[in-house]
Amino acid sequence: MNPDVWLAAVLGAALGASIVAIALRRKQRKEIIASTLVPHRTRQLLSVLQSGAVIVRRDRRAAFVNNPAAAIGVARPDGALLPAIADLAELAWKHSEAVEEEITVKRGVLGVTSQVHVRAVPLDSDLVLAVVNDHTEARIAEQSRREFAVNVSHELKTPVGALSLLAESIEEGADDEHMVRSFAGKMRKEARRLTKLIQEIIEISRLQGGESVLDYEDVHIADVIAEALDGASLTAESKNITLTADVKTDPMVMGDRDLLLMALRNLVDNAVHYSDPGKRVTVSCKTEDGTVSIAVVDQGIGIDPKDQERIFERFFRTDPARSRDSGGTGLGLSIVKHVALQHAGTVDVWSQRGVGSTFTLRLQEHGVDPEIQGEK
CATH class of the missing domain: 3.30.565.10 (Histidine kinase-like ATPase, C-terminal domain)
Incomplete structure (x- = not known):
């Protein structure tokens, strides 16, 4: 074979192999990106959600975890994932539709148990979005509110009643400057206590509603x-x-x-x-x-x-x-x-x-x- 022809054949084969290799690498890169990479804008969006959000991969690991999901205890930023979440993701892929389930989560090293609602939605054949909400407090909120209303009405009667009596005493003894000053001081004390009580009632109501950690x-x-x-x-x-x-x-x-x-x-x-x-x-x-x-x-x-x-x-x-x-x-x-x-x-x-x-x-x-x- 002519040396020039031989050289051309070798160069052609090498060039063809290079093209094929480049095409394969690009294809593999696209497959990896499609299956594991969550775009930056998507991460920003999921990061601001109050609900927990986890992007689940086919290999039963998390491609992305926002802070609320990590705090609830269903996944970690390093990709570790609660098995129940991975199971729910596989179910979503199997049925090609959103699935929901209540799961029990042991949160952290202290082993505190929470009832968590999870909705898993398949995004494509490789990624599932799991939206997580802790409903533990909500389950007992209604009962607590009823009991709380009774307790609050009783507690508010004391400072309100005291203020009413002090006001009547001041009205009756308006000419006694010493008595008016003394009772006015007591009224201020009761007013401060009433203000503190109302502030703490508001805080504990928010806490019991499970809406406080934003x-x-x-x-x-x-x-x-x-x-x-x-x-x-x-x-x-x-x-x-x-x-x-x-x-x-x-x-x-x-x-x-x-x-x-x-x-x-x-x-x-x-x-x-x-x-x-x-x-x-x-x-x-x-x-x-x-x-x-x-x-x-x-x-x-x-x-x-x-x-x-x-x-x-x-x-x-x-x-x-x-x-x-x-x-x-x-x-x-x-x-x-x-x-x-x-x-x-x-x-x-x-x-x-x-x-x-x-x-x-x-x-x-x-x-x-x-x-x-x-x-x-």
Whole structure:
């Protein structure tokens, strides 16, 4: 064969092979992109949803997870996916239509159980969109609202009745300047208590409705502790109570910073209110096995064992007279409990009369979730 012809044949074969290889690589790249890549704009859209959103791939892993879905505990940003979600996605592919199901999710290392509604919609032959909503609180909301209405009407009668009596007394003794000043001061105190009660009623109503955690974000617990102690410093100084932070680590949790601050502030305020002058209140923080434990320790009057199981109930007070003197509403610890539930956490108490109390808020450390298993 002519050398020129031979060279041309070799070059032609090489060029053809290169073209085929390039075409195959492009085809494979398109297939990979189609099956695993979620466009940037789609990610932005799903990221702003209040509902959890997961894009499920054929290999039973997540191509995308927004913050609410990660907080609910059905998937992780690294692609690990709750098996029940993957099963529902396969069912959606099988029937080529949207499918819905209620599933039980163990949230985080604390094992808090939630009832979650999932709707899986096939986007194409390789991707499914799963929309996730936690309906745990909604299931008991109606019953809670009925009970709450009864409790609220009873609690509001006390400050409203007191204001009415004080106003009548001022009207009858308008010529007595000393009495008018004294009763006006009492009216201001009752008005402040009524305002606080109404604010906490609004907060706990939102919490029980499951509508409070709107913006999940990374929360530095050390900052929350510092701000809670700073907010309680004036009250503590007025009673000569020392506030101390024992924080040797700065773990992060995923949640609503304002709600977590409100919960911790309630615990610190309670510790101050129920401690005698000259005592100490300490807030400590530690992490162990993916659990963040925040403990508020006081040297207060303590809680009777018979009351310890009830202190997280709405409007329950261990010492009604002292609580009213300090402006307490009986809702603070109930708010703490509901904030903990909203963040898949728990709150408990250890207490002994004459020794003091320790309230411990436990939350899941961000990025640690052994309940979710996925093939890598």
